[in-house]
Amino acid sequence: MFSRTYKAAVTLPPLVWVAAFLLTPYALMFCYSFWSVSATQSVVQTWNFDNYRQLFRVEVYWQTLLRSMWIAARVTIFSLLLGYPLAYFLSFYAGKKKDLLYQLVIIPLWVSYLVRAYAWKTILGSDGVLNTSLQYVHLTKHPLEFLLYSPFAVVLTLTHIYTPFAFLPIYAALEHIPRNLVEASSDLGATPRQTFWKVIFPLSIPGVVAGATFAFVLSLGDFLAPLLLGGPSGIMISNIVVSLFGAAYNWPLGAAISFCMLLLVVSLLFLSERLEKKWSFS
Amino acid sequence: MTTPEIAMVSTGDTTHRTTLLSIRNVAKHFGKNAVLREISLEVAEGEFLTILGESGSGKTTLLRIIAGFETASAGEVWMGKERLDRLPPYRRRVNTVFQHYALFPHLTVEQNVAYGLRVAKKPEAEIGARVLEALEKVKMSAHAKSKPSKISGGQQQRIALARALVNRPQLLLLDEPLSALDANLRRQMQVELKSLQREVGISFIFVTHDQEEAMVMSDRIALLRSGELEQIATPREIYGRPATAYAAQFIGHTNLLKGEVRTGRMRSGPLIWPVALPDGPALFSLRPENIRLAAADPAASGSVRVHGKVRHQAFHGATELIRVECGEGLVLVARTAGGRGMLDEVELEFLPADAVPVRESPERI
Numbered sequence: 001m002f003s004r005t006y007k008a009a010v011t012l013p014p015l016v017w018v019a020a021f022l023l024t025p026y027a028l029m030f031c032y033s034f035w036s037v038s039a040t041q042s043v044v045q046t047w048n049f050d051n052y053r054q055l056f057r058v059e060v061y062w063q064t065l066l067r068s069m070w071i072a073a074r075v076t077i078f079s080l081l082l083g084y085p086l087a088y089f090l091s092f093y094a095g096k097k098k099d100l101l102y103q104l105v106i107i108p109l110w111v112s113y114l115v116r117a118y119a120w121k122t123i124l125g126s127d128g129v130l131n132t133s134l135q136y137v138h139l140t141k142h143p144l145e146f147l148l149y150s151p152f153a154v155v156l157t158l159t160h161i162y163t164p165f166a167f168l169p170i171y172a173a174l175e176h177i178p179r180n181l182v183e184a185s186s187d188l189g190a191t192p193r194q195t196f197w198k199v200i201f202p203l204s205i206p207g208v209v210a211g212a213t214f215a216f217v218l219s220l221g222d223f224l225a226p227l228l229l230g231g232p233s234g235i236m237i238s239n240i241v242v243s244l245f246g247a248a249y250n251w252p253l254g255a256a257i258s259f260c261m262l263l264l265v266v267s268l269l270f271l272s273e274r275l276e277k278k279w280s281f282s
Numbered sequence: 283m284t285t286p287e288i289a290m291v292s293t294g295d296t297t298h299r300t301t302l303l304s305i306r307n308v309a310k311h312f313g314k315n316a317v318l319r320e321i322s323l324e325v326a327e328g329e330f331l332t333i334l335g336e337s338g339s340g341k342t343t344l345l346r347i348i349a350g351f352e353t354a355s356a357g358e359v360w361m362g363k364e365r366l367d368r369l370p371p372y373r374r375r376v377n378t379v380f381q382h383y384a385l386f387p388h389l390t391v392e393q394n395v396a397y398g399l400r401v402a403k404k405p406e407a408e409i410g411a412r413v414l415e416a417l418e419k420v421k422m423s424a425h426a427k428s429k430p431s432k433i434s435g436g437q438q439q440r441i442a443l444a445r446a447l448v449n450r451p452q453l454l455l456l457d458e459p460l461s462a463l464d465a466n467l468r469r470q471m472q473v474e475l476k477s478l479q480r481e482v483g484i485s486f487i488f489v490t491h492d493q494e495e496a497m498v499m500s501d502r503i504a505l506l507r508s509g510e511l512e513q514i515a516t517p518r519e520i521y522g523r524p525a526t527a528y529a530a531q532f533i534g535h536t537n538l539l540k541g542e543v544r545t546g547r548m549r550s551g552p553l554i555w556p557v558a559l560p561d562g563p564a565l566f567s568l569r570p571e572n573i574r575l576a577a578a579d580p581a582a583s584g585s586v587r588v589h590g591k592v593r594h595q596a597f598h599g600a601t602e603l604i605r606v607e608c609g610e611g612l613v614l615v616a617r618t619a620g621g622r623g624m625l626d627e628v629e630l631e632f633l634p635a636d637a638v639p640v641r642e643s644p645e646r647i
Binding site for chain 1: 384
């Protein structure tokens with residue numbers, strides 16, 4: 001259909017782009033992770049595993065990594081708990097309002113991430129909308145301190161931001177379920193609840209896996225929400241990486257942590273693709 | 283089973299059987315659009331009823347109303363003493379074979395067939411035995427562990443059938459179940475389906491747009507046109523005594539003879555024959571096979587004769603269809619025995635009894 005030259009002309013630029021701005025930095029990062037910093041604060045190219053050892057030996061690093069995973073896990077669960085019912089309602093019961101509601105889910109994605117994170121700061125702060133309202137109706141006497149600068153605030157904000165990412169693949173999976181399967185199930189005597197658990201849910205699993213992967217991977221690497229709303233107890237692994245590449249000036253250690261995360265994320269993506277394949281039937 | 287009202291339904295043979303399903307004045311509108319108008323019909327126990335109609339005739343909608351996937355705008359559906367149309371689909375003791383089978387892709391053949399029994403929470407031992415029996419009945423035991431995507435269309439068809447029959451419904455609904463199969467397999471499945479129905483003895487309501495399929499399989503045919511019941515009768519009745527011009531044309535070929543009755547004689551172009559109808563305009567259906575090439579001597583008494591010129595001759599193997607221009611704008615199609623070579627001028631004859639008066643089928647929107 002298309003000539004070889006044409007195909008090459010079309011595919012070459014993106015390939016060059018990916019090689020120059022993705023693969024090369026990754027390769028550099030990989031190299032850096034085996035180097036070290038001298039006493040005079042310069043990077044020396046002596047190959048060793050010290051950075052990786054440090055990551056597992058120094059408590060703050062692996063604890064923050066674990067906390068990040070725990071935050072990401074909670075964000076994933078809440079995004080699914082919000083996104084699934086929403087997608088299910090839209091796909092099966094919204095009728096003519098479907099398109100409008102779909103747009104309403106998408107529109108928040110057009111608003112800058114920063115704006116949405118700041119919005120939560122205004123809501124959750126000690127002089128924020130929530131605390132003043134609670135005090136105004138005399139439910140609380142003093143501002144609730146745990147609302148802002150806590151893992152709670154981070155989980156809440158990230159859930160808000162990543163729920164549409166969990167919603168979209170679930171919605172797509174639900175839309176792909178042939179409606180005559182739902183009818184067949186009902187015809188064979190299954191109640192709506194049985195039909196959901198025996199037909200609709202199993203067939204939507206690829207969407208759930210994809211949505212969960214999005215929510216987990218995106219929130220695991222997030223550094224803005226913890227920076228703005230996390231406080232000391234809510235910092236995540238990316239914040240440590242940022243400071244290692246910045247103020248701490250320890251690029252090799254930062255690279256080692258980054259590389260570990262990259263490995264984690266890639267294996268997650270690999271696993272989720274396997275799961276999606278296992279559960280897709282078309 | 284007990285039925286409060288014992289109604290009689292005429293079926294293909296001379297026996298009379300108990301009414302199982304009764305559709306009473308069912309209508310369906312989608313907005314302003316009337317899809318079904320005032321449909322009433324009854325299905326007897328063990329009967330094979332075909333709902334025949336073109337696309338858009340409302341046949342699938344009627345089936346979906348019986349199954350419970352659509353609600354009727356008016357009218358009632360009764361099964362025995364139970365009012366069916368008030369129940370959700372999963373409470374109706376009716377099962378459906380869907381047009382595209384609708385097998386659950388994530389379940390094996392065996393699990394698909396077991397589905398109805400599992401949701402009814404039958405004991406596993408009973409489920410196993412009944413599934414096995416159902417799979418044997420449709421000759422699919424060998425594929426029990428396969429996924430539906432791994433078996434052919436004809437095999438999927440059998441599984442869909444087994445999945446419905448395993449629940450021992452009183453009534454099985456089939457929505458164009460053979461339309462996705464190729465012609466040969468289709469004919470084979472027609473025979474299999476019919477003998478299976480005789481064997482299990484459940485009533486079938488079979489929806490199709492294929493009049494041949496309807497003729498081959500049914501005890502009775504309900505012919506639907508633009509949401510109205512055109513005629514309901516046995517295949518022989520509907521072919522031999524079509525009630526309307528549409529029925530005559532839809533089922534088999536026919537010649538429609540339009541004309542005027544005056545003092546007991548029907549006149550249509552050059553044809554005149556005695557009828558027992560009041561004066562006025564009339565329409566008759568005359569099947570091509572009831573028109574013969576007249577013998578040289580005018581022996582047959584009472585036959586109507588007409589002379590004409592053959593305009594077209596189509597070879598069909600054992601028979602030939604000839605189009606004959608008889609003058610005054612009358613064209614007759616006759617089915618004759620083949621092997622006479624090319625014909626030119628012919629003398630045709632038919633018996634007045636073979637011309638069946640039919641009602642006009644006015645255009646409906």
